[in-house]
Amino acid sequence: xxSLSIHNTLTRRKxxxxxxxxxKAGIYVCGPTVYDYIHIGNARTFSVFxxxxxxLRASGLAVRYVRNITDVDDKIMERARSRNEPxxxxxxxxxxxxxxxxxxxxxxxxxxxPRATRYIGPMVEFxxxxxxxxxxxxxxxxxxxxxxxxxxxxxKLSRRNLDELRxxxxxxxxxxxxxxxxxxxxxxxxxxxxxxPSVFGAGRPGWHIECSAMSCRxxxxxxxxxxxxxxxxxxxxENEIAQSEGANARPFVNYWMxxxxxxxxxxxxxxxxxxxxTAREVLAKxxxxxxxxxxxxxxxxxxxxxxxxxxxxxxxxxxxxxxxFYTALREVNPEEGPVDWSHPxxxxxxDAMNDDFDTPIAFAVLHELRGEVNRARSPALAGLLKxxxxxxxxxxxxxxxxxxxxxxxxxxxxxxxxxxxALVAERAAAKKARDFARADExxxxxxxxxxxxxxxxxxxxxxxxx
RNA sequence: GGCGCGGUAGCAAAGUGGUUAUGCAGCGGAUUGCAAAUCCGUCUACGUCGGUUCGAUUCCGGCCCGCGCCUCCA
Numbered sequence: 001x002x003s004l005s006i007h008n009t010l011t012r013r014k015x016x017x018x019x020x021x022x023x024k025a026g027i028y029v030c031g032p033t034v035y036d037y038i039h040i041g042n043a044r045t046f047s048v049f050x051x052x053x054x055x056l057r058a059s060g061l062a063v064r065y066v067r068n069i070t071d072v073d074d075k076i077m078e079r080a081r082s083r084n085e086p087x088x089x090x091x092x093x094x095x096x097x098x099x100x101x102x103x104x105x106x107x108x109x110x111x112x113x114p115r116a117t118r119y120i121g122p123m124v125e126f127x128x129x130x131x132x133x134x135x136x137x138x139x140x141x142x143x144x145x146x147x148x149x150x151x152x153x154x155x156k157l158s159r160r161n162l163d164e165l166r167x168x169x170x171x172x173x174x175x176x177x178x179x180x181x182x183x184x185x186x187x188x189x190x191x192x193x194x195x196x197p198s199v200f201g202a203g204r205p206g207w208h209i210e211c212s213a214m215s216c217r218x219x220x221x222x223x224x225x226x227x228x229x230x231x232x233x234x235x236x237x238e239n240e241i242a243q244s245e246g247a248n249a250r251p252f253v254n255y256w257m258x259x260x261x262x263x264x265x266x267x268x269x270x271x272x273x274x275x276x277x278t279a280r281e282v283l284a285k286x287x288x289x290x291x292x293x294x295x296x297x298x299x300x301x302x303x304x305x306x307x308x309x310x311x312x313x314x315x316x317x318x319x320x321x322x323x324x325f326y327t328a329l330r331e332v333n334p335e336e337g338p339v340d341w342s343h344p345x346x347x348x349x350x351d352a353m354n355d356d357f358d359t360p361i362a363f364a365v366l367h368e369l370r371g372e373v374n375r376a377r378s379p380a381l382a383g384l385l386k387x388x389x390x391x392x393x394x395x396x397x398x399x400x401x402x403x404x405x406x407x408x409x410x411x412x413x414x415x416x417x418x419x420x421x422a423l424v425a426e427r428a429a430a431k432k433a434r435d436f437a438r439a440d441e442x443x444x445x446x447x448x449x450x451x452x453x454x455x456x457x458x459x460x461x462x463x464x465x466x
Numbered sequence: 467g468g469c470g471c472g473g474u475a476g477c478a479a480a481g482u483g484g485u486u487a488u489g490c491a492g493c494g495g496a497u498u499g500c501a502a503a504u505c506c507g508u509c510u511a512c513g514u515c516g517g518u519u520c521g522a523u524u525c526c527g528g529c530c531c532g533c534g535c536c537u538c539c540a
Contacts, residue, residue: 012470030540038540046540075538106471159469160536184494236539259540261472268534301489302479307472307533314478317490325490327503352480360480364488376505436499443501454502462503 001058002354004059005307006225008155009233009256013355019224020254025061025239028253030211030228030236031113033070034094035079037278038101040295040310041262041269045229047296048259048304048357050107051392052227055353058339058391066218067110068211069095071117072204077193086292101279104292105299106328106393116210123205123213124198127185129247139176142188144200148181151242157256158234183239185209208239212252216244226253232259259304264463265311269450277310284316286464288406293394294319300359300392323403323464325389328370328382335383339391345369349388362392404464418449424461427453 002015019025029049032038038046046067054067071091080087090335094306102109116123119353127144130136148154148162155162161180174184184210187194196204215223221244226235235258244252261268264275283291284361298318302308340345345365352361365387373381423442430438443453454462 032540033538042540048540073538159537161468181480231535231539234535261534263533266532270539306479309478311477314490317478320491321489331503358480360478360488364480367488371505381487391519402501431499434499440500447501455500456503464502 002351004056004354005356005374006255006257007356008254009258010253015255017255019061019361020222023060023062025056025063025212025225026223027056027063027065027225027227028211028215028219028223029065029067029110029226030232031067031069032094032098033073033075034091034098035073035076035127036094037097037280039269039278040282040299041229042240043101043105043279043295044262044299044308045227045259046102046107046310047105047299049227049257050105050359051300051304051359052225052257052394053108054391055357059354060181062221064112065108065110066112066114068214069098069113069115070207070210071095071115072194073207075115075312097280101283104283104293105279105296106396114214114218116205116214119210119214120196120198122217123209124186124196124200125212126209126216126247127244128199130185130243130370133246135242135246136185137178138200139174141174141176142201142203143176143184144186145177145182146185146239146242146246147178148183148242149179151246153245154181154242155238157241160234175239183235184319185206185243208236209243211236211240212243215240216248219340221248221250221252223253225255225257227257227259227269232260233258260307262299262308262310264307269310280373282315286319289397289402290319290322290405290465293397293402297322297394301363303360304357322394325366325370325385325395326397326402327398328373329386329395330403332373332377332382333379334381334386335379337383337387340380340384343384345372346388347394353392387388400462405462420451420452420463424453424463428459428461 005014006017007014027049029046031046032042049067053063054253056063067171076087076091076417083090099109115354127136130146131138131144134147136144136146138144184206186198186200186203186205188200189204194204226237226240233256241252263269264273264277267273267275269276279295282295284319285291286294297317298315299308301318301321341347341350345368349362352358352365355361366385369381369385369388372378375386386395423446427439427442430436430442446453447466450466451463452466454464456462
């Protein structure tokens with residue numbers, strides 16, 4: 001029986017996963033900054049870690065899953081100001097929208113979603129500890145900074161050498177910093193900005209400190225897995241390590257996981273290129289019933305450490321493939337039940353997932369299983385297919401409902417909605433009378449409306465969305 | 467300049483020192499009133515030049531090409 005290996009960014013290699021406490025796992029994922037809807041790159045990252053959590057649980061571990069919400073930040077303040085909306089109204093609205101997007105993508109609700117604004121106290125205490133240990137200092141401008149030169153090992157995650165980091169070349173360095181790479185822990189209050197009282201004076205926390213303080217509260221000083229997008233490696237996660245290990249004098253995280261980027265075609269997603277799509281923009285273009293799982297499948301069928309290109313064709317391709325799975329489950333009613341891990345295909349699926357979440361192979365196994373289901377028409381095998389898909393958050397919808405899709409069917413002529421069932425019934429009568437001309441006319445009419453008819457043995461006609 | 471990643475068939479995407487990845491698309495066949503679905507079969511591969519090896523897509527080196535981070539960023 002294979003066991004899980006995880007690629008650890010700290011060591012840049014796959015390592016056997018050994019939980020801190022046998023049978024349990026703690027995972028912290030850097031969540032959204034709630035000033036706008038999440039984009040599909042965010043969706044990829046969150047989907048990846050949803051997959052990780054699901055697989056850890058499928059492996060029998062009791063997982064505590066924490067994903068934070070950053071609700072105090074410069075971008076939030078700017079957005080609230082430009083929209084002339086109170087900050088809290090903006091963040092509450094965005095948090096609610098985020099929850100909707102997650103639900104469409106079939107993302108698990110984390111066990112805890114700590115918000116920065118509710119952990120100001122712990123953050124201040126954290127900074128106090130750092131100051132006592134000589135790792136933090138107060139600048140002339142009232143800000144409190146972390147002194148990176150006083151933390152041995154700074155750069156170990158992103159493999160950067162302090163002297164090679166030419167900070168300040170591209171951005172002006174704050175004069176109050178002793179070293180250009182020092183980062184802010186506490187920002188002194190400015191007029192019109194939200195602030196909290198503290199021993200450092202009124203102010204608000206820097207970005208990095210929330211994750212150190214909240215992960216410590218939620219998961220302890222040392223925990224198993226910390227995840228996020230590739231770009232967070234530096235400086236965010238490097239700074240988290242400096243803060244947490246500096247304050248606690250213990251290892252912070254055992255396994256660092258970073259998901260690769262999603263690009264727009266062959267271009268990087270960026271606001272200046274104007275090619276940032278929100279998850280809900282993409283979902284709006286997809287079928288109301290199928291779209292969420294289609295997007296999830298598109299995001300997860302490649303390996304999480306490989307870059308992924310977003311194109312409409314690839315999204316459609318993912319939809320075609322996914323429909324293939326559901327077609328098999330529609331044709332052979334799956335037995336409900338847990339995974340039979342003794343089945344050879346189940347073993348191969350597990351081996352693939354245990355090999356650093358190798359979803360391309362896992363899905364290849366599922367395709368083989370799909371073929372077996374169709375050949376053998378075995379409810380037990382169909383049940384295995386569904387159960388295996390379920391371990392990573394797929395194939396749990398009702399197959400017929402999934403294949404019929406969710407949007408109203410429009411004939412494209414005068415905007416009239418087609419009554420599919422009535423037409424199918426009429427066609428059945430025509431077929432019985434051997435009026436194939438009429439039957440084919442109805443087929444064509446429905447085809448034009450995006451409906452494919454499938455005649456089954458016994459005179460039954462199924463239909464699905466094209 | 468520093469650090470790092472990748473080039474696999476039409477498209478996507480794994481993996482392996484010698485034996486079919488897999489999917490979508492295409493093509494042929496079975497099946498079907500016609501279709502669809504399904505099944506069977508099938509065509510396109512491992513950037514380039516060398517090295518190691520009985521044998522390399524798979525290990526090593528050079529080269530070419532593409533890309534990322536070093537600044538807020540999933």
